[in-house]
Amino acid sequence: MRVDGCIERRIWNPADIESKIMMRSPEEILQDGHVCFATPCFDLTSVTAELLRESGLPPTLVISRMKRLFQPTGLQVGIEVELDGEPHIIGFGRSSKRCQRGRYEIVGARRAVHRRLLEGETFRASHLSLFGLSSYQELPSLLDGYRPTLHIRRFQRMQRLSRWRWARRQAHKKAEERRPGHIPSPGRWGEG
DSSP states (O other), X not given: OHHHHHOEEEOOOHHHHHHHTTTSOHHHHHHHTEEETTSOHHHHHHHHHHXXXXXXXXXXXXXXXXXXXXXXXXXXXXXXEEETTEEEEEEEOSSOEEEEESOOOSXXXXXXXXXXXXXXXXXXXOGGGGGTOSSGGGGGGTSTTXXXXXXXXXHHHTOSHHHHHHHHHHHHHHHHHTOTTBOOOOOEEOOO
């Protein structure tokens, strides 16, 4: 809820997607006050992880390699954290947020899982650095078969008002449904 209160989901221009995707530190994300609506996961994960650590709950960042039949290799990011002595995952999507018991495991489309405990001075650095990466373009060294330029082009094509409106409607709908494991919050939305 705190993240939703201070970060808006917006339409980004193509240059911002290319230069900012997974590259900003949590401090920069909070200063900017917005994320790209089409690819909010990593930025929201980074900020949330820092807030959890600030609250005394040590989070583990997770990057997973996803591979579905006839689709390009994808990625999933999230957080693992102990709540009331049990492991939980926290994840973000375009239109939903979730918190549920368990860990990210290699099952189904999830073919590899990489974990890093949030340690040291991470508020002013991109969380990719925890995985030994200095840019989004270096992800193939961690996620075999991942093609960053393919996803950048996809996210750039999504930067249309109609797509933004659809994602916002979905977020409001999912917030009202109150499904188990989902955090009922539509978030803040701004056109950019």
